[in-house]
Amino acid sequence: MKRAAVLCSLLFVFAGLAGCAPDQSEKEPPDDTVETPQTQETQLLFDSKFAEGIAVSALESQEVSYTWWKYGDASASTEPYWTLGQYGNLSKTRENYDSSLNDLSLGTIFEDPKGIEGQEGAFYTLTNRSGSKMIKVDPATGTAVLNADTSKEYIDQQTGEIVARRDGEDWVHMILQQNHPTVTLAQVDSFIMSLDFTLDACDTYDNSIGAAQFQWIFSVHDKTSPIGDYFWFNVTLFDNRYEVFPGTQMYDGGKADSTGKFIFAPTGEELFGESGGKVTVGETYHVELDLKQYMLKAFEIAQSMGAMAESEWEDLTVSGFNIGWEVSNVSNVGVTIENMSLRTVTSGA
Numbered sequence: 071m072k073r074a075a076v077l078c079s080l081l082f083v084f085a086g087l088a089g090c091a092p093d094q095s096e097k098e099p100p101d102d103t104v105e106t107p108q109t110q111e112t113q114l115l116f117d118s119k120f121a122e123g124i125a126v127s128a129l130e131s132q133e134v135s136y137t138w139w140k141y142g143d144a145s146a147s148t149e150p151y152w153t154l155g156q157y158g159n160l161s162k163t164r165e166n167y168d169s170s171l172n173d174l175s176l177g178t179i180f181e182d183p184k185g186i187e188g189q190e191g192a193f194y195t196l197t198n199r200s201g202s203k204m205i206k207v208d209p210a211t212g213t214a215v216l217n218a219d220t221s222k223e224y225i226d227q228q229t230g231e232i233v234a235r236r237d238g239e240d241w242v243h244m245i246l247q248q249n250h251p252t253v254t255l256a257q258v259d260s261f262i263m264s265l266d267f268t269l270d271a272c273d274t275y276d277n278s279i280g281a282a283q284f285q286w287i288f289s290v291h292d293k294t295s296p297i298g299d300y301f302w303f304n305v306t307l308f309d310n311r312y313e314v315f316p317g318t319q320m321y322d323g324g325k326a327d328s329t330g331k332f333i334f335a336p337t338g339e340e341l342f343g344e345s346g347g348k349v350t351v352g353e354t355y356h357v358e359l360d361l362k363q364y365m366l367k368a369f370e371i372a373q374s375m376g377a378m379a380e381s382e383w384e385d386l387t388v389s390g391f392n393i394g395w396e397v398s399n400v401s402n403v404g405v406t407i408e409n410m411s412l413r414t415v416t417s418g419a
Contacts, residue, residue: 108417108418109259109415109416109417109418110415110416110417110418111413111414111415112413112414112416113411113412113413114250114251114253114412114413114414115248115250115410115411115412116151116152116248116250117150117151117152118212118410118411119209119210119211119212120152120207120209120212120214121142121143121144121209122144122145122148122149122150122151122152123138123139123140123141123144123148123150123152124138124139124150124152124153124154124205124207124246125137125138125139125149125150125152125153125154126138126139126153126154126156126174126175126176126185126196127153127154127155127156127157128173128175129156129157129158129159129169129172129173130157130159131155131157131243136153137175137176137177137178137183138150138176139154139176139185139187139196141187141194141207141209142194142209143209144209151248152246152247152248153246153247153248154174154205154244154245154246154247155243155244155245155246155247155392155394156172156173156174156203156243156244157240157242157243157245158172158223158240158241158242158243159240160172160223160224160239160240162240163236163239163240164233166227166228167227168227170184170199171198171199171200171227172198172199172200172202172203172222172223173185173198173199174196174197174198174203174205176196184198184199185197185198186198186199190206192208192210192211193206193207193208193213193215194206194207194208194209200222200223201219201222202218202219202220202222202223202242203217203218203219203242203244204216204217205217205244211408212408212409212410213406213407213408214246214406214407215270215404215405215406215407216244216246216394216395216404216405216407217244217270217271217402217403217404217405218242218244218282218395218397218401218402218403218404219401219402219403220235220241220242220397220399220400220401220402221275221400221401221402223242224276224400232275232276232400234276234278234279234280234399234400235279235280235398235399235400236279237279241280241396241397241398242395242396242397242398243394243395243396243397244394244395244397245287245392245393245394245395245396246392246393246394246407247390247391247392247393248390248391249389249390250389250390250391250412251389252387252388252389253387253388253389253414254293254384254386254387255290255362255365255366255383255386255387255388256383256384256386257416258362258414258415258416259362259414259415259416259417260360260362260414260415261360261361261362261365261388261413261414262358262359262360262361262411262412262413262414262415263286263305263357263358263359263361263411263412264356264357264358264359264409264410264411265286265356265357265393265407265408265409265410265411266354266355266356266357266407266408266409267284267307267354267355267357267405267406267407267408268352268353268354268355268405268406268408269284269308269349269350269351269352269353269403269404269405270351270352270404270405270406271351271402271403271404272308272310272351272401272402272403272404273401273402273403274310274399274400274401275400275401275402276399276400277310277311277399277400277401278399279398279399280397280398280399281309281310281311281397281398281399282308282309282310282395282397282398282399282401282403283306283308283309283310283395283396283397284306284307284308284309284394284395284403284405285304285305285306285307285335285393285394285396286304286305286307286391286392286393287302287303287304287305287391287392287393288302288303288304288305288361288365288388288390288391289301289302289303289331289388289390289391290302290303290365290368290369290386290387290388291386291387291388291389292378292380292381292382292385292386292387293385293386293387294381294382294385295380295381295385299378299380299381300331300378301331301332301333301334301368301369301372301377301378302322302329302331302332302333302334303333303334303335303361303364303365303368304318304333304334304335305335305336305341305357305359305361306318306335306336306338306341307341307349307355307357308349308405310399310401310403312338313348314337314338314339314346314347314348315335315337315338315341315347316337316338317335317336317337317338317340318333318334318335319332319333319334319371319375320332320333321333321377331377332372332375332377332378334367334368334371334372336359336364340359340364341357341359342355342357361388365386365388366383369381369383369386391412393407393410
């Protein structure tokens with residue numbers, strides 16, 4: 071059942087992570103630091119249960135306008151810590167294509183909402199008119215569900231016939247994003263991500279181009295670089311092209327607004343350990359990774375391939391991420407995310 075909500079539109083400055091959340095880096099980190107005589111462990115995630123709502127992006131990754139999705143007990147005046155990037159605007163490349171059908175944006179004082187709000191049990195839901203995207207959030211547990219059905223976007227809207235994405239054309243994103251307190255990698259002993267996830271669906275209708283990828287992505291920046299140099303570090307948790315993900319060492323490309331920056335991703339065996347890295351629909355997986363050691367490896371490989379040539383390890387920082395789907399083939403996919411954590415561990419005095 072739809073519910074009324076107080077919604078507003080905001081403008082934010084794009085900073086650092088491409089298509090990333092509004093800058094939260096000046097806010098105080100969550101107050102759950104654990105200290106012992108030997109170590110200090112600091113949780114970096116803000117609002118890990120999504121209690122303060124989510125700022126929903128426009129369809130264009132370079133736009134800076136957001137509408138706030140507020141639900142439950144969320145304060146109507148508190149800026150959300152999380153952003154949902156719902157990028158992919160096919161009206162730029164397809165004739166007579168109405169991309170507003172795929173839009174999750176909510177209402178402003180100037181415009182009626184395109185997204186449709188609702189509830190499913192304990193979950194608050196937001197979907198679009200085409201049914202191609204849905205997010206569900208339970209703020210009591212911090213569980214989030216991200217669904218994308220690109221068979222309802224990569225189509226001829228007049229006939230309903232599937233028309234696969236063309237090379238260079240936008241692809242569908244459903245990614246949760248957040249900026250966190252800056253981590254200087256050389257100054258921490260460990261930088262640890264962990265989560266539980268369940269692949270709820272993966273039905274592929276056309277695999278002639280692209281893939282369906284569920285990833286947790288970081289950008290690693292050189293804080294001293296006059297050009298703001300950085301590389302991408304991808305934790306690829308699922309890629310429908312592979313039984314076990316083989317890893318990535320390449321440059322970003324494939325569409326007009328690609329960054330051209332180096333991308334590194336560990337292999338499935340490195341992420342999943344003894345389970346081997348094969349991800350099956352309906353199974354729940356726990357992944358925990360010390361990002362620091364892998365980001366050092368990624369930096370060394372990036373330099374060997376011509377990236378980050380003027381950078382030093384001591385100057386590399388991380389301050390934001392996105393997690394979710396990038397679906398460039400024709401697939402219906404869904405994932406449930408639980409128990410997300412991002413923390414640093416440093417030696418005590």
